[in-house]
Structure formats: structure tokens, C-alpha cells
Amino acid sequence: MSLPFYVPPEQLVKDRAEFARKGIARGRSIVAIEYDQGILILAENPSDTLHKISEIYDRVAFAGVGKFNEFESLRVAGTRNADLRGYLYSRSDVNAKTLANAFSQTLGNIFTHEVKPFEVEILVAELGINDVPNHLYRVTYDGTLSDERSVCAIGGQSEALDELLRGASFTPKPLETTIRRVAEVFGQVLDRDIDGWEAAVLDGTESRRTFRRLSDADVAAALS
Amino acid sequence: MERPTSSFTDLLESLGLEPKWNLPEGRGTLEVPIATTVLALTFVDGVVMVGDRQATEGHLVAHRLIRKVFEADRFSAVAISGTAGIAVDLVRLFQTELEHYEKLEGTRLSLEGKATYLGRMVRQQLPLAFQGLVVIPLFAGYDESDKVGRLYTYDVVGGRYEEREYGATGSGARDAKAYLRSAYRADLDESGALEAGVRALVAAAEVDTATGGPDLARGILPNVVTVTERGFENVDEEVVRDLASAALEVIR
DSSP: OOOOOOOOHHHHHHHHHHHHHHHHHHSOOEEEEEETTEEEEEEEOSOSSSOSEEEEETTEEEEEEEOHHHHHHHHHHHHHHHHHHHHHSOGGGOOHHHHHHHHHHHHHHHHHHSSSOOOEEEEEEEOOOTTOOOEEEEEOTTOOEEEESSEEEESTTHHHHHHHHHOSSOOOOOHHHHHHHHHHHHHHHHOSOOOOEEEEEEETTOSSOOEEEEOHHHHHHHHO | OOSOOSOHHHHHHHTTOSOOOOOOSSOOOOOOOEEOOEEEEEETTEEEEEEOOOEEETTEEEESSOOOEEEEETTEEEEEEEEHHHHHHHHHHHHHHHHHHHHHHSSOOOHHHHHHHHHHHHHTTHHHHHTTOOEEEEEEEEETTTTEEEEEEEOTTOOEEEESSEEEESTTHHHHHHHHHHHOOTTOOHHHHHHHHHHHHHHHHHHOTTSOOOBTTTTBOOEEEEEETTEEEEOOHHHHHHHHHHHHHHHO
């Protein structure tokens, strides 16, 4: 009987992390940023139908970068979880923290137990209500969960985008100004033409389902 | 493909959480609150739906202010008659089902698709109906592709019937329909349809004791909603009060 080769756990984790990071670095970035009446989520996405940004619940949105089938399965699981909770208890019992936690558990388990880790990064945004602040959660391929303030970027160029958008101090601006600013920073960081936008907002002026997609025309109008 | 699909009910079933009742043999004699007259009519830009507010338990008024007309999703409304407790739960499941489908698939079901699904939900209640716990909905909405308002009535076995002009269900339905038969015109505009709808409800409440008419002294007004190109909208309470007092004036 032959013994399997011994691989130290440090090496195993390092190899897997490197593999996942490589996949994500190829992915296009997504930014979530507060504006004066809500949260804007903007992504570079050439497709009109294969969405990277989606509605999860009344005040919660989801965005994913990396392999489409992998973050799509997480999105579906998240929507099921949220609808189930809202139906069994109350609509106000659905929140981003629980969902981000569930994503974190799932990704963490897949990272250590499965043959191949998921090559994805997930963003969960929640619009605050009644003096509760907005929440932006970021979950990475290994299940690391972080809570960001005001600005959250995921994907290949996330660090550069985050740094430029946050600047020295951050104050929420009107929607159109915010779209222009994010587009400008994308241009600066990527140094090439953008291959189509996908944009959505969690709109604080809506009372129940706050998620709304912005059409190409809406984005073009803000950028002109 | 693996289950569950885009259906929320399938998801509940896979987890053993679907609504279910263990019923004793034979016909039940439970006294449960019954919800009564709801009606809908089409007009040039969409549909109007009106419902009374009273729940009746035998000879008693169980609740004076229950809601029987609900937003199903952005472009449709659903109203209920029959056993109130079961009906309200059915509506909640129906709303979740439509929203769940919309979010997973990224597109809304067609109006006919929603109506068919509601019929299936009513059919699943059939064992309960044999126990005397009947639920009959009324469904109306704005067809986004054909740009018209449509409405559907149901029977106890889940049969779905599209009505071109008006429909009503509940104990006061016969009288409401009798009023609408003479008042309905194909060229009704929104204000005309609102007036006809509220008057039909008042006419039903006059004859049917289980239907609660508008009670201006107590401030009890019927639920009146419209579904048009703009989506589902509750009609302003002030407008409903004026319509109701005018309708009561005519009767007097």
C-alpha cells in the first residue's frame, strides 16, 4: 500500500489561494458606493442579460465577480434563504449580515473541502432604515468576511478602485455625480475603454422593494 | 435538473415547510371568519378592484377592518373570499411565489402565467373545501405585453376563467354583478370605473348582511385599487370617501 504524499497545510492553503486569486484577477471589477439617497452598484459588463448585480430582498442587493456559474449558484441560494426567512417570519427579519455570513460559511467550506475552490468574490449591500446605517459586506473566495464603510470594491482591480474612490474623506453625493465619479475612476485604473456598464441602485426613496436597475440610457445620461 | 426549481412552493416542499393541515374525517363544523364581497372591472387603461372590510363568523361580525385586496406584484392585484385565515395565507404564499420567480429568473411571469399558477394553488385547497373551508380568489392585472387590463375569476376546483368586463366573488357577488350588468360600459374611464366599482359594492352590502358597506361615521371605507401601466396603486382615501358617500346618497 502506498502512502499519499504529505502536503503541509500551509502549502495547501497557499496553492488554493493562488489558484482562486488568479481566476478573480481576470474578472472585471464591481463597485458599491453610497450616494445621497441610497447605494449605487456599478459594474463593467458587456452583457445585457447575464447580470452580475441582482436583487436579493427589499433592501438587500448582491453582486459577484469571477466565474458566472459559481456566483450565480450563491445568488440563487441567497435569494432562497431570504425569501424563506421573509415568508416564515417577517420581511423585516431579512438582513445582509445573515446572508453574508451564510456566503462566508459556504465559501469557507468549499475552500477547504472541495477539489477546487470557487473563483469568486461576493458583495452584499444593505440599505439602512430608521437611522440604521448602510452595510456593505465583502466575502472573498476563502470565506473571509469584511464589513466596509461607504465604498466597497470587488474583483481584479478592487484595491486601486477602493483607494481612489474613498480618497481622504468621503461624503455621499447625488446619484449622477456619483456615477460620473465611479466611471472616471474606472477609466483611470483600467486605462482602456469600458466594455458596457451594468448599474443598479438601492433607492432610499422607494418604500418596499428598493432595488432598481438603471438602463444604459440612464447611465449614458449621467455620463454625458 | 435538480429540484427545487424557480418555484417557491417547491422549495417549501423540499424542506417540509409547505402549508398543510391534518384534517379529521367527515365534514367540519368549525366557525371561522369568512371574508365576503370583492369585485373587479376593466376600463380603458387597466382594472379596478374593490373589496369590503368585514369578516363574518356565523351571525357575528368578527373583524370590521380586514383587508381583502392585495398587491400580488407590481402589475397585478389579488382579492380573496371565503375562509379568511386560509385565504390570507394563500395570498402571502402567492406574493412570495411571484417575487421569488421574478428574482431568480430576472423577469416577471406573464399575467396569464400568474393567473394559471393561482388556479393551481386553489386546486390544492380542494380537500379543505370539502371540509367547508373554501377559498376563492379574484385576480386582476395589467398585461404588460398587450397593454390591457385583464381579470380572472376562479371556482372552487381551481378552474380559471378570464372575464372581459367584470367579475365578483363572495356572498355579495350576485348583487354586485347585478349592479355592474347595468352600469358597465366598455368605454369606462378610470373615474367612471371607480364610481361603478364602489356603487356595486354598496349595492351588494345593501342586500347581503355578510358584506360590510362603507361606514362613514366609523371611517370604515372599502379597499379600492387600480392596476394600470403605472402599476398597482391604492386609490386615495379621500377619493374613496367621496365615492362612498355619493353611492350611499343614491341609495337613500
